Amino acid sequence: MATASKRDSPRNVILVGATSGIARPLGRRLVARGWNLVVTGRDPARLAPLADDLRVRGNGTIATLVFDPSDAAAVAGLCGAAAALLGGPIDGVIVCHGTLPDESGAWLDVEQTRGAIDANFTSAAMVLAAAAQALENRPGAFLAAISSVAGDRGRQSNYAYGAAKAGLTAYLSGLRNRLHPRGVVVITVKPGIVRTPMTEGLAAARSPLAADADTVARDIERAILRRQAVLYTPWFWWPVMTVICAIPEAIFKRLKL
Amino acid sequence: MKPVPNGLSGWGRFPRGESVVSTPADRAGVALTIGGAHHGAGLIARGLGRAYGDSAFVAGGMVLQTTRIDRFRGFDPQSGLLDVEAGVSFAEIIALFLPRGWFLPTTPGTKYVTVGGAIAADVHGKNHHRHGSIGMFVERIDVCVADGTVVSCSRGENSDLFHATLGGMGLTGMIMAACFRLVRVETSRVTVDYHRTADLEETLTVFESGDAGSEHSVAWIDCMASGRAMGRSVVMQGRNTPLGELSPEARRDPFGLPRKRVKSVPFTPPVGLLNSLSVRVFNEVFYAAHGNRRKVVDLDTFFYPLDSIRHWNRLYGPRGFIQYQAFFPRRTSLAGLRELLSTIVASGAASFLAVLKSCGPADDGILTFLEPGHTLALDIPYRQGVIEALCGRLDRILLEHGGRLYLAKDALTDGKTFRAMYPRIDEFLAVKRRYDPDGLFASSQSRRLGITPV
Ligand SMILES: Cc1cc2nc3c(=O)[nH]c(=O)nc-3n(C[C@H](O)[C@H](O)[C@H](O)COP(=O)(O)OP(=O)(O)OC[C@H]3O[C@@H](n4cnc5c(N)ncnc54)[C@H](O)[C@@H]3O)c2cc1C
Ligand SMILES: NC(=O)c1ccc[n+]([C@@H]2O[C@H](COP(=O)([O-])OP(=O)(O)OC[C@H]3O[C@@H](n4cnc5c(N)ncnc54)[C@H](OP(=O)(O)O)[C@@H]3O)[C@@H](O)[C@H]2O)c1
Numbered sequence: 001m002a003t004a005s006k007r008d009s010p011r012n013v014i015l016v017g018a019t020s021g022i023a024r025p026l027g028r029r030l031v032a033r034g035w036n037l038v039v040t041g042r043d044p045a046r047l048a049p050l051a052d053d054l055r056v057r058g059n060g061t062i063a064t065l066v067f068d069p070s071d072a073a074a075v076a077g078l079c080g081a082a083a084a085l086l087g088g089p090i091d092g093v094i095v096c097h098g099t100l101p102d103e104s105g106a107w108l109d110v111e112q113t114r115g116a117i118d119a120n121f122t123s124a125a126m127v128l129a130a131a132a133q134a135l136e137n138r139p140g141a142f143l144a145a146i147s148s149v150a151g152d153r154g155r156q157s158n159y160a161y162g163a164a165k166a167g168l169t170a171y172l173s174g175l176r177n178r179l180h181p182r183g184v185v186v187i188t189v190k191p192g193i194v195r196t197p198m199t200e201g202l203a204a205a206r207s208p209l210a211a212d213a214d215t216v217a218r219d220i221e222r223a224i225l226r227r228q229a230v231l232y233t234p235w236f237w238w239p240v241m242t243v244i245c246a247i248p249e250a251i252f253k254r255l256k257l
Numbered sequence: 258m259k260p261v262p263n264g265l266s267g268w269g270r271f272p273r274g275e276s277v278v279s280t281p282a283d284r285a286g287v288a289l290t291i292g293g294a295h296h297g298a299g300l301i302a303r304g305l306g307r308a309y310g311d312s313a314f315v316a317g318g319m320v321l322q323t324t325r326i327d328r329f330r331g332f333d334p335q336s337g338l339l340d341v342e343a344g345v346s347f348a349e350i351i352a353l354f355l356p357r358g359w360f361l362p363t364t365p366g367t368k369y370v371t372v373g374g375a376i377a378a379d380v381h382g383k384n385h386h387r388h389g390s391i392g393m394f395v396e397r398i399d400v401c402v403a404d405g406t407v408v409s410c411s412r413g414e415n416s417d418l419f420h421a422t423l424g425g426m427g428l429t430g431m432i433m434a435a436c437f438r439l440v441r442v443e444t445s446r447v448t449v450d451y452h453r454t455a456d457l458e459e460t461l462t463v464f465e466s467g468d469a470g471s472e473h474s475v476a477w478i479d480c481m482a483s484g485r486a487m488g489r490s491v492v493m494q495g496r497n498t499p500l501g502e503l504s505p506e507a508r509r510d511p512f513g514l515p516r517k518r519v520k521s522v523p524f525t526p527p528v529g530l531l532n533s534l535s536v537r538v539f540n541e542v543f544y545a546a547h548g549n550r551r552k553v554v555d556l557d558t559f560f561y562p563l564d565s566i567r568h569w570n571r572l573y574g575p576r577g578f579i580q581y582q583a584f585f586p587r588r589t590s591l592a593g594l595r596e597l598l599s600t601i602v603a604s605g606a607a608s609f610l611a612v613l614k615s616c617g618p619a620d621d622g623i624l625t626f627l628e629p630g631h632t633l634a635l636d637i638p639y640r641q642g643v644i645e646a647l648c649g650r651l652d653r654i655l656l657e658h659g660g661r662l663y664l665a666k667d668a669l670t671d672g673k674t675f676r677a678m679y680p681r682i683d684e685f686l687a688v689k690r691r692y693d694p695d696g697l698f699a700s701s702q703s704r705r706l707g708i709t710p711v
Contacts, residue, residue, distance in 0.1 A: 021282070021325075049330065049342075053328035056331060056332050197282050197286075200279075201279075
């Protein structure tokens, strides 16, 4: 019974960065709904087992696409390639790739700073730009990207990453504004600390505030179904970040965060 | 980044130790962890930590947490052959396959175990008397051995590694994936016959007479009853309910499971709540409540009654508890069980849950635990000094009757006793040396038992 009511009209979705810790349970949830997925990642050796897993779990079509989101030519062709793989137009794109540089010790040098911004902002924005063009005339379609609470306010422990995520949050907000009249929803996902390979071994992953990837995936799934604009996940990060953003800079600059 | 060790224990929360935990997400990550492990410090795989003692950590060493190696690889709906990575849990398999009409070929009393943990302990379920343990259904195991390569093994290929890994408690390497058969079921229910027995002899007689005709069989035994009532039990013998026996209403959703509110023990009470008084009351009530009758229950209720209370192990308080699980071969089981039970009753050590089960065919794991006979499992709250003395006495009774302890539960025994119980250990060690010449894989348990050097 429970499984039957979960099914809805199948949708064709691209999961960019599908190998990530958060995308993995998210993909499983979407496949359980009967949706068709194109899963992308840079490493074919990691994509194949992921796709096999999704195929055992659901009945939808699962296609893999080796794709580097920093390759502009590949980005331009993404939605076309995915539509061809699924044999139908794309209804949604979810951008999940990203990387957390270690900013705790030495300063990030010039190249590392560029790398952090490129991986977390530039490539994500390029994918969204391409997806917006492909979906602008499909009312009901959705675009989602995983930003971060780290983008709400820069802290000394991860401001390069935070700045990239702040850029992504701003980009998504503008894109939402633009696509709203066309009936295309844009979803900004802001997770707090999530136990994934990204945070493996970090003290933060043991904090009581750290969440399981599946909890975050469940929230993202729900946000997609409800066509929610901005999602803090788990929910308590919304009040936490509201307080953090309200601290006057004169005080904030002295804090060890 | 300097890795910080984690305090770990088994399900009994005794003993404890600190290990650095690594949670790789794929084969490359596992190879990396193995390559970076310190020889001498020890490395051991850990699934969901449902083994009771110290088998799934190594104090001062490194733990390979398997829960991100959790992908399904394939399923053949013709044969029921399932190919899965080792970190997939039984709960996940049930959630996905029960609605399609498939169930686990055998299952322990909790579904929160991983495939890797189930194979490493060669787990048994309520159908052991008919089908043996999980190894009987396993066709292939992929093991990441000490040099970081993955070796595929089966009864036909690298069979030495297969026989050592099945029941090998993680000491041959990390199980990466396995192929085993699921079995068909028509519904998610079990039809259970309950028999109340007056004493141990009657319990064994009911097993003897009813087991051949029942797919599942187990007895809950009152470990506090003494004298003539010693060994009085409620025997539960069940079979998978066929579709035709469901009510027309239930037939509309034959694989449905009632949604139960999962209760949780939110924190560890400062003292254990399961003392001899509360257990005595529970046992009296349970015995009185189960008369002789037939009932149709759902799979969760029949196989996993304890899973409805999350963290129930906290009820034993901060000192934790152990589970003592003994096996006696058929020829000595009545005498052995009698002596074991009277020693336990005399000690006054409360046991909330004591489970007795008849056992069937042994499989081909070198260190496999069960063969035809009986196994008794009971919980004992940890009390320093007292529990060591009691378990020492119980171990001697086991040895005198040709019995042995279950490694997935053991937390206290010593190397000499272990060797006497598992005489094939040298055969096991010869295989281990072939695949792990430098002795990389070790657990706190394997060191305590002298299987690996300290
Ligand atoms: C309430 C309860 C009821 C139980 N009932 C039963 C029962 O009826 N029958 C029964 O047989 N058992 C029973 N058990 C014990 C349980 O089934 C076993 O201990 C099982 O091994 C636990 O699986 P796990 O994934 O939690 O493994 P863990 O506890 O994490 O590890 C157990 C052992 O397996 C090894 N291991 C784990 N994963 C791997 C891997 N990928 N590769 C190599 N080695 C690995 C570990 O090194 C360790 O030696 C019960 C346990 C509980 C808590
Ligand atoms: N974990 C957290 O605590 C947390 C908190 C807030 C926000 N987030 C965000 O959530 C998203 C997913 O995070 P996660 O924790 O699931 O991460 P993850 O498990 O580390 O996975 C990140 C994925 O991104 C891809 N990737 C890494 N570096 C890349 C690069 N330079 N260019 C392109 N792709 C790259 C990788 O895929 P391939 O190598 O297969 O291509 C990898 O699978 C990220 O955007 C992250 O910033 C995470």
